[in-house]
Structures are given as C-alpha cells and as structure tokens.
Amino acid sequence: MSNDTGAVLKKTPLFANLTEGELRALAARTSRKRFRQGEHLFAEGDSCTGLFLVASGRIRIFKLSASGREQVLAVEGPGSSFAELPVFDGGNYPAAASALEDTEVLFISRKDFQNFCREHPDVGLKVIAVVGSRLRRLVGIIEELSFTTVRQRLIALILRLAQADGTPSNEGIRVELTKSHQDLAAELGTVRELVSRNLSRLQAEGFLDVEGRKIVVKDLPGLKREQTSTE
Amino acid sequence: MSNDTGAVLKKTPLFANLTEGELRALAARTSRKRFRQGEHLFAEGDSCTGLFLVASGRIRIFKLSASGREQVLAVEGPGSSFAELPVFDGGNYPAAASALEDTEVLFISRKDFQNFCREHPDVGLKVIAVVGSRLRRLVGIIEELSFTTVRQRLIALILRLAQADGTPSNEGIRVELTKSHQDLAAELGTVRELVSRNLSRLQAEGFLDVEGRKIVVKDLPGLKREQTSTE
DNA sequence: CCCTGATAGTGACTTTGGTCACTGCCCCTT
C-alpha cells in the first residue's frame, strides 16, 4: 500500500529524483482519495487545501461559464500533479476539477508540501518547470481559440490522438474517442452540436470514417492540409 | 546611471526584498537597451538569451497568426519582468514581444540570472509567484475568448480602464485610449473593424461618448449590466 | 421487457465574427 504510494510519487516529475528515504517521508504525509467518474474534486474559487497527484484515471481541469458551458484547460493522467500554483501563492483555485474516469489521487496538504519544498530546494525548481510547461500549454489554447475555427481544432485533436494512440489498419489509422461529444466540445471550446456536425462533415468529405466513438483516419495528409488551409 | 538601474531593480517584484549590496551586484551584471515604439524585442520561437525588466515604457507580449493577426497575452509596464520562464526551462520564447511605446529595458543574461537564483533561493520562490500570476492572467484570457463576445470583452476593457485611470467629469467618467483600434483589437482577440463598430454601437445605445481616443462613460451601471447579460 | 437517462445526429434559424473595398481625416514631410 505504502509501496504503491511510493511508486506513484516516483513517477511524478515533481519528485522524480528524490531518494528512497525522501520518498518514504513524503509518502507518510500523503493521503489517498478516490473519485468516481464525473465526481467533483473542487470548484473554481474554492480555497486551496493542498496538492493533488493522479495515481490512476484522468482528471479534467476546466472553467465553467455562467451559462453552463465548460472550457477544458488540461487533462491530467497518472503521474501528473495539479493545483501546484495555488499551493504556492496561497490564492484560490483558478479553475474547477472533476474526474473524467474513476480516479485515484494522492493528496498532500499545503503545509506539508511547503515544508517539504523548504527542505528540498530542487523540488522548487521542478515546480517552476512543471508550471512552465503548463503555461506553454495555456498559451497554445489561447492561440487555438483566437486564430482557428472549431473545425481546425477538431482536426488538430484527431491528429494528436492518431499520433498518440492510433493503430494502423488496412483502411487507415484507427482512433478511439474516449469521451463523449460533450466532453470533446468542452476541450475545443465549443458546443456538442458543432462537434457532431464537423465530424459528419469530415466524413462526408472523405477524410474520416466515423462509427460511434471509433474513427478511422482515411486521409492523414489531406487532414493535415485542411488544418492549416485558409487560416 | 547605475543608481538608476538599482532603482529599477528594486521596483521589480522579483528583486523586491534584496539588500543594497545584492542589488548592486545584480546591477553590475545588467545591461540596458532601448527600443523605439513598434520595435521588435524578439520573435516567437527565438531562443531565449535572458531575462528582461521594463525600466520605462510598455512592452506587448503577443502571438502572431499565419494570416497576420495578433493576440496579446500581456502588456508589461515599468517594474515588470518578462520571459522568466524560458530562462528557466531553457525552451524558446513562446510568444513575440514588441515595444508599445519608446521603451527602456534592463537585460540579464540567462547564465547570470540562473547563477543569481542559485545564490538567492528566495528569488526562485518569487519567480514562482510571478509566473503564477501570469498563469492566472492567461486563464482569464482563455475564459474571455471561450465564453464572451467581442462586445463583452470590449466593455470589460473599458470598465477596467475606467477603474484604473478614469477621471470623473460632469458628463461621466473620462477614459483615454492609449492605443490604436488595431492594438485594441489584438488585445481583444479580434480585428480593427469590430472594435470600431462595437464602439459606435455602444455610443448609439447611449452608454458612451466617443471622440477620437477619448471616451466618456455615461452609463457605468448600464455597461456593467451589458457585460454579463445574455451570456 | 419496458422505461429512463445519457448520448448522438440533424434541420432551421439567429447572431456574431470576419473580410473586402472604399472613404475621409489628420498630420507630417517635402
């Protein structure tokens, strides 16, 4: 059990190069929590109680608008940490978090984490690195929202998926969507209907075959061309 | 001269609580550069050579799209630092920077700054704080782009200006736009024409009086209502 | 086996955003 916790800690970039002893010390100050799919970890504006690490499953960090629309800022899988920032600057959470699947997380209270950082200065540097990559991703989101259409964002997402976990077949590259259209829409910064429509259209244009949540990319180079054309 | 440099350093949050001696040491490793209005400090993707501090003037950090549109990420005035991140993670600049006015900046090379951070660990913590507030601002931009219309963003901007440096008059609150419509459009993530049109429309609706770059907010509460309605 | 709730597809429509082309204005330079 505690072993398991140690393994998770070791896998997170933040604590990658600590000694066994240090990991054990940290593990002792760690608690575990489970969340069911769709369950809520915290809401935007909640005061920050500590740092989270994903042990298994996936967590969605998102903004919620007054009218109920969501905009995903990040999806964190096993080994990722999140909410590092409010832990440091003492502010509230700038966004909400919910479980995309049944998920297990580790939790370290603000105080414990801050103390740990004081004792291990290089962890502080790691925090900067992690926050830095997060910042780059946010800039990427801004770029997409500001410069591209829903269609282009959807294509970009499919291409990313195809790259990451697509399996080649005789028809093309098979990709599995692991979320509902609703969830995809939240990632793309749009609404369900547009995801549905754009998928249909891409199919009609011959780039894809869509069958439920399975997609076969039939014309990868064509898609790549579409992504950048007439921007 | 060097005195002046010290004063600027003292004013930047990053180095706020250093001793006189430390400031002098840092000032010695600092160089000054001047940029004319519209001049270019660096482009997106340039490799990062060091940290910038604004001494006077204003710097615009922005993304540039393939089609030539710009999206402003931040405007930094005197006392602000920027490009902290690539200095740390060694990556390239994620965005471009240009001078909004004639501007003087201080420059510290990557190596010098990293060494300085190693000698002064609390500067590292400051970096986290600065990067943190930057991250919060980026999240705010994403929220605006994803959830609001150009009209609402424009209203929000005017309200911010009115708050920050509006002067009351008998007609209403006087606000001065310090930039062209083009620049405003880049901040709002849209194009010149929409800024122009929306300003006219707000005037026609009686919320504002526009006269060149001077705006008189006639109906502040009304504007505030408009900002949130029918989101 | 039926009911229910979540998910997806789609037509019709409205609003918003963006493009293009052109005009007018002001200021600076020559």
Next chain:
DNA sequence: AAGGGGCAGTGACCAAAGTCACTATCAGGG
C-alpha cells in the same frame, strides 16, 4: 500647397458559431 501614410468609420457581404427543438439509438435497472 500637395502628396502620402497611418488611422478610423462604414456598407455589403459571407462564413462560422451557436441555439432550439426534435428524433433516434442504446445501455441498464426495475
């Protein structure tokens, strides 16, 4: 005084985004 460059306003379009309402499908539970 004339010309030119940058900036602003606007009409006419067109395309993209979003809304609403409805239907279909499917999985699981009672």
